[in-house]
Amino acid sequence: MGTKLNSAAAGTANYVDERTSIGGFVKFFARKLFPDHWSFMLGEIALYSFVVLLLSGVFLTAFFVPSMTEVHYEGPFATMHGVAMTEAFASTLKTSFEVPGGLLIRQIHHWAALLFLAAIMVHMCRVFFTGAFRKPRELNWLVGFTLMILGLAAGFTGYSLPDDVLSGNGLRIIDGVIKGVPIIGTYISYWLFGGEYPGTDIIPRLFTAHILLVPGLILALVALHLFLVFLHKHTQYPGGGKSHRNVVGLPLFPVYTAKAGGFFFVVFGIIALVASLFTINPVWNYGPYDPSPVSAGTQPDWYILFVDGLLRMWPGWLFGLPTEWVIGGYTLSLNILIPAAVVPALFFGFIALYPWIEAWATGDRGEKHVLDRPRNVPVRTGIGVAMITFYVILVIEGSNDIVANLFHLSLNDITIFFQWGVFILPPLAFWITRRICLGLQRKDRELVLHGHETGTIVRYEHGEYIEVHEPLDEQELWLRVSYENYTPLEIAPELNDHGVARKGYRWDRFKQALSRFYFEERIEPVTAAELEEARHHHDEHAPHGLDEAAEAEQADERLDAEWEQVDGGAKK
């Protein structure tokens, strides 16, 4: 039986190989090495939730009707009897209450969407804090960044499809933002909605974007993203034997293929578990879209909350001046344009360009395949935490009514707090994080130079007390001393020997300022000479003390054993 199966498999493989020469590729991929760490699986979570989205999405398209034709509900749900609604909403209700398993698949789809973006962002944070975006991976960082933006687009277009009150309000805000763009805004809005908002075209258009355009682009970019991972080889965490020129890990086949395949089912299973237990997007509560009602707790899905937060936070008046201007009969809505478009564009632009910003600061053109420990790059880690702080503030401000209600706070006070906090807290987070990183680096130095504290105190015959320190082993040492020691850039002077100003001096000045910001204050890794000196110094005490400590411990044990015997005898 077994041999029969084997020969059948071999025969099939051979048949395919003779006609496609695929054997070489399979061998290449199967032998590809990957380092192992749980944080390398965060991107996989995003990939698998995307697969879950595709699978559940195919099911949903079979029942969803992307039409804004008005119908009256005749299904089983009591609070909707006879209510006028679009076919899109009616078919969503039908999928939920009449199609067997429809509600579960809808909830799987929505939970997977929330997870997809959360996993992308956590994966981005991992890549950021470990410096995995450095040369040669800058382009792949951009591809990943674009995937995140496409994920937002996929989420938003899908969120609006059921045509319920909640998502309609979201579309309303988007319409407002588009109309806030000077000159062309109104035209774009009319073009997008096929006339006055909301019109009857937007649902079919969003449907095309949601099921064809955006997922098509995501698929293509996912392929590119993974191809580049193969091309660049995977990064690895620092450690003995790992360098910028090698990869230490296991081959893709069989360990990782089994693991990754199994992990897909873990992700799918957990999504299905949560989807079967917890309601998500109960459109039957919100009711069919009608531009007039807006209910409390009207918020976008979490990944758009930061835009909502900016809109809620932006003041109508600033220093006695309105933030909305009427110029020659035309309204310039800076109060919408800046929070909803300009600030997100700057924030995302900074994220997209970050690899280049850091490369200017380091001036390092080498390829980096070993990851940084976040503590060894205090300024980058600080910037990352500051950006997370900024983002979280916006998310909380976007949920300010929920927060106010939950904690019995004043909505107005929360907004005022964050209007100041958004300027104060991120720099504070930066400063605190950088101090913590520098402190951890100092602790590393201390450990390398003096070894682990053992807690063993030895008293010499002449009365001196010392604590015994145990030297670090090779791996521990490697981890703590082998990091890049960047110093602030030195640049050529402004004037050359002939007293003529040279070209590009201003750009160099900028790079120098940036570099100083990054590396002015740094903790240098322990050098071999320093380590040698420290060991020499310790030779006078430590190994000596270590011997005596061991001796004392043996004596203790002997004494304990003796006592035990005495005790045992007494009990008998």
Added chain:
Amino acid sequence: MHSIARRRHHRAAPLLLVLALLALITGIAAIAAPTPATATTEASAEDVADGERLFAANCASCHGLDAQGQDGVAPSLVGVGAAAVDFQVGTGRMPMQASGPQAPAKPVQFSDEQIAQLAAWVASLGAGPAIPTAEQVDPELGDAANGMLVFRTNCAMCHGSIGGGGALTQGKFAPSLLETTPTHIYEAMLTGPQSMPVFNDANVTPEQKRDVIAYLDFQSNGSPGGLSLGAIGPVSEGMWAWIVLLGLIIASTIWVGARSS
């Protein structure tokens, strides 16, 4: 969820019995035309007298012995009607525990009989909305689908799409309606307690009020999708996605990683 529904009816039942008795005494006219603006004083003189004593002992320190109120402390209660008293005292909001943006609901301080006596006395001060009859607030008689339309046009902007509650300005809030009795919901619409506007019978008709009650009563069936996470919208869903969904999965990545090494 059924326990809530049971308790809701159970809690209201004694009060409704008293009301039915009062209605019987005053005759059919009171039932046929329960126009709240011209409330009838069906309580006995004895009840009114007891109510006055209770008022003097428990409410007069703020509202004044004559219930005329004090500027900046408490409003006048002349003309607020029995419905306002039944709501404010019957949900524990009055007597107010402490000064604050809003009087929160708390354990009820008086027996149903005492509340009825207080209501009778306040109603005797001037015409105001009466306590609704059992029929007026019976969710079985309402149309939940119409209630949904009325609710989301008039109520949802503060109380949320199914009455889960929401925040207002300066620490005030619209409370959750998911455990409020039908009578109290009706009275709140009629009298507009605290930050809430009055929805008089010209604005939202008595039938529509009952439809709203039917819509809210329907919510006690629970969410068809599973646990509702507070029914407050995407914020709780997002938090759940991060903490539970991503949390469980990251925990399993660490588990998978630990297995290999």
